[in-house]
Amino acid sequence: MIKTHVIGFPRIGGKRELKWALEAFWGGELTENELNYRAVSIMRHNWVCQKTAGLDYITAGDFSLYDHVLDITAAIGAVPPRFRQNDAPTGLGLYFSMARGDVSRGIPAMEMTKWFDTNYHYLVPEFYAGQRFKKSSAFFEDQVKAARRFGRPVKLCLLGPVSYIMLGKEIDASVNRLDYLDAVTDVYIEILQAAAKDCALVQLDEPILNTDIDAPVKAALSRAYAKISSRVKDVPLMLAAYFSALEPNLDTAVSLPVQVLHVDLCAGESDFDRVLQSLPDRMSLSLGIVNGRNIWRTDMTRALAMIDRARAVLGSGRLLLSSSCSLLHVPVDLDRESALDPVVKQWMAFAVQKCRELSRLKNYALNGFPEEARDREEKLWAGRAGHPALNNRSVRKRMRDITPRMLQRDLPFTERNPLQKAALGLPPLPTTTIGSFPQTGEIRKTRRALRNGAITDADYTEFMREQIKMILSFQENIGLDVLVHGEVERNDMVEYFGQQLDGFCFTGNGWVQSYGSRCVKPPVIYGDVSRPHPMTVPWMEYALKQTRKPVKGMLTGPVTILCWSFVRDDLAPADVCRQIALAVRDEAADLEKSGISVIQIDEPAFREGMPLRRARQDEYLGWAVECFHLASCGVKAETQVHTHMCYSEFNSIIKWIAEMDADVISIEASRSRMELLSVFDDFNYPNEIGPGVYDIHSPRIPGKEELKELIKKALRYIPAAKLWINPDCGLKTRTWPQVEQALTNMVRAAAEIRAEIDAEAGV
Numbered sequence: 001m002i003k004t005h006v007i008g009f010p011r012i013g014g015k016r017e018l019k020w021a022l023e024a025f026w027g028g029e030l031t032e033n034e035l036n037y038r039a040v041s042i043m044r045h046n047w048v049c050q051k052t053a054g055l056d057y058i059t060a061g062d063f064s065l066y067d068h069v070l071d072i073t074a075a076i077g078a079v080p081p082r083f084r085q086n087d088a089p090t091g092l093g094l095y096f097s098m099a100r101g102d103v104s105r106g107i108p109a110m111e112m113t114k115w116f117d118t119n120y121h122y123l124v125p126e127f128y129a130g131q132r133f134k135k136s137s138a139f140f141e142d143q144v145k146a147a148r149r150f151g152r153p154v155k156l157c158l159l160g161p162v163s164y165i166m167l168g169k170e171i172d173a174s175v176n177r178l179d180y181l182d183a184v185t186d187v188y189i190e191i192l193q194a195a196a197k198d199c200a201l202v203q204l205d206e207p208i209l210n211t212d213i214d215a216p217v218k219a220a221l222s223r224a225y226a227k228i229s230s231r232v233k234d235v236p237l238m239l240a241a242y243f244s245a246l247e248p249n250l251d252t253a254v255s256l257p258v259q260v261l262h263v264d265l266c267a268g269e270s271d272f273d274r275v276l277q278s279l280p281d282r283m284s285l286s287l288g289i290v291n292g293r294n295i296w297r298t299d300m301t302r303a304l305a306m307i308d309r310a311r312a313v314l315g316s317g318r319l320l321l322s323s324s325c326s327l328l329h330v331p332v333d334l335d336r337e338s339a340l341d342p343v344v345k346q347w348m349a350f351a352v353q354k355c356r357e358l359s360r361l362k363n364y365a366l367n368g369f370p371e372e373a374r375d376r377e378e379k380l381w382a383g384r385a386g387h388p389a390l391n392n393r394s395v396r397k398r399m400r401d402i403t404p405r406m407l408q409r410d411l412p413f414t415e416r417n418p419l420q421k422a423a424l425g426l427p428p429l430p431t432t433t434i435g436s437f438p439q440t441g442e443i444r445k446t447r448r449a450l451r452n453g454a455i456t457d458a459d460y461t462e463f464m465r466e467q468i469k470m471i472l473s474f475q476e477n478i479g480l481d482v483l484v485h486g487e488v489e490r491n492d493m494v495e496y497f498g499q500q501l502d503g504f505c506f507t508g509n510g511w512v513q514s515y516g517s518r519c520v521k522p523p524v525i526y527g528d529v530s531r532p533h534p535m536t537v538p539w540m541e542y543a544l545k546q547t548r549k550p551v552k553g554m555l556t557g558p559v560t561i562l563c564w565s566f567v568r569d570d571l572a573p574a575d576v577c578r579q580i581a582l583a584v585r586d587e588a589a590d591l592e593k594s595g596i597s598v599i600q601i602d603e604p605a606f607r608e609g610m611p612l613r614r615a616r617q618d619e620y621l622g623w624a625v626e627c628f629h630l631a632s633c634g635v636k637a638e639t640q641v642h643t644h645m646c647y648s649e650f651n652s653i654i655k656w657i658a659e660m661d662a663d664v665i666s667i668e669a670s671r672s673r674m675e676l677l678s679v680f681d682d683f684n685y686p687n688e689i690g691p692g693v694y695d696i697h698s699p700r701i702p703g704k705e706e707l708k709e710l711i712k713k714a715l716r717y718i719p720a721a722k723l724w725i726n727p728d729c730g731l732k733t734r735t736w737p738q739v740e741q742a743l744t745n746m747v748r749a750a751a752e753i754r755a756e757i758d759a760e761a762g763v
Helices: 017-026 032-053 068-075 091-100 139-148 161-166 177-196 215-231 247-255 269-278 300-314 351-367 371-385 393-400 413-424 441-451 457-478 537-544 558-563 573-593 614-632 651-660 675-682 704-717 736-761
Strands: 058-060 112-114 121-123 154-159 201-205 237-240 260-264 284-290 319-323 502-505 512-515 518-520 524-530 552-556 598-602 640-645 664-667 688-691
Touching: 017 032, 017 091, 032 058, 032 091, 032 139, 032 351, 058 139, 068 091, 068 121, 068 139, 068 154, 121 512, 139 154, 139 177, 154 177, 161 177, 161 215, 177 201, 177 215, 215 237, 215 247, 247 269, 260 269, 260 319, 269 300, 284 300, 284 351, 300 319, 300 351, 300 371, 319 351, 393 524, 393 573, 441 457, 457 537, 457 736, 524 573, 537 573, 552 573, 558 573, 558 614, 573 598, 573 614, 598 614, 614 640, 614 651, 675 688, 675 704, 704 736
Parallel strands: 058 154, 154 201, 201 237, 237 260, 260 284, 284 319, 552 598, 598 640, 640 664, 664 688
Antiparallel strands: 112 121, 502 524, 512 518
């Protein structure tokens, strides 16, 4: 009999209950017991959804109060030593101090970075000399026990030990992470043995198999799973790999002593036939056939054809049907959406609907695809293909008319840079921020009032102008050099632009988790993209009139809009990105005409969109750089173009970042204590750089001396003539008291370093 399950389910709750509970707990409004009660309520709802949909297994272990990688860190006792010193908190206090930093003791949070090629962020495990591991909680077995009450076989899912280790970092140069494999695996075994009696299946996620790994990592997988299988005998093991095809790692995957292999057939269909041919007789196959990364409904005809291919080789008894990866990356329930165009809505499926799709696929595979259902499918897909919004002739013509001249600036950087310095008149080590300022309750309330019709457009505009004026005045008063208007009118850096572009639609409750309590509501790109009118110009024209200092025009770049949206699946991503780039190009040109001399085109998702396999990365990077050029190269040489990138490992793509030819790039660097900048030792980056010195993802306020230390570290890698001073990212999630003190400290630190440089030069 074919079995059904999902790799994981969203953990934020249908109404973002987790977000509100966490923020209430951090604010002292909830006790630990009350937070745990709300967490259990979300888990129960998730299990009810899976049971009601008819799934054969319900999944436990996928819920987290902040991050599933951090959960492993806590469960195996891998807490970094700095969090255990000086009367350290325990329990949830310790857990959240690792995630957010410990303000009272001045301890920074663990480093955070992107989860493979997604917009989810995880907390990076740390490995140091003399480290010891021990089972430190019953977090996972408690979830399994609770799930058993729902009358379905329970599957426990955990991030596998080798992926956990390889996603971490060595704190001490003398340490090799893999030297800790046996110790970490032993604790995993304790966790699995404790949970095994209540489980029908254990899922161990090893997405590291979907990347380019070397012989030591393959050997580590073999060693770890030989050990686990020899000591965890009471429950079958499933190895889950996702986000791409297994390709050269398929031999390793099928050699491991597990009973089930899960493969992603949405991102990794290319080696499906090899998987079928290579699977040993002792192993069943879980087909990741429902897309866990996008919101489009499953093409039943195509999916059933793939199931039939697998059944022909393996039979029904060795098949499971599943989501391609965790449904963490999609919203919870499409039935909550009441404002979507009904035509577009019928093309979609969220997590709840994807669970139902799996049950339907199982039913159709075993009992036949009813003619009535088949006809509905054909009509649906034909209607989508012919929809006018997906076939805009003027947009398609403009794409065909792109020329090489549109992809380069009027002058090279060496000639642009003096013109920009003369026009802007900035000091050495110029200071700026990334763009957004705190989105206060008053701002959100005013935005809701406009949406609900409680205030007029004129009232809204006046309120936002007052906010912009206040933000500009604050920046002038503390001495920032290049100002921003604060983005107070923007709900989200992608949604704000998508709402003003044709080809987009928006959900009311389509939230997904980015990290912790941070949720985003991605726009949906369903048709051809174009810009019907200017999007930011009126706000920037007002801002320019309030100050004599330069004010940055703030735009989101085409790659980021692409990566942080749910993207149509009937057109190549590169072509969708080119459509967006043309719209951003038009906006940049209009900003320049309005008097803006500094334009920031943010690309925090630039690396995120890169394929996991090196063999396909250059193709992606080529069109991604081209799209940035298309968006940014329509302005004059005197106009300074900035870009910003979030948590990224730059070493492997630094030449492509240089190819983007932004006049200034700002990057997040504070959590790594400027370690990311070591890449500039070996690569002479030609343009200017602003490594973040203030970690905005933590409520902790850095002191002036700490900021000076970080600036001095940055100066070891970047010449003073090329160095900018800025926070890691936008400030929208911070409070005003935090921002006021942190930015004041940053400006003062930069001023003192300037003075020290001048003194050394005898100025």
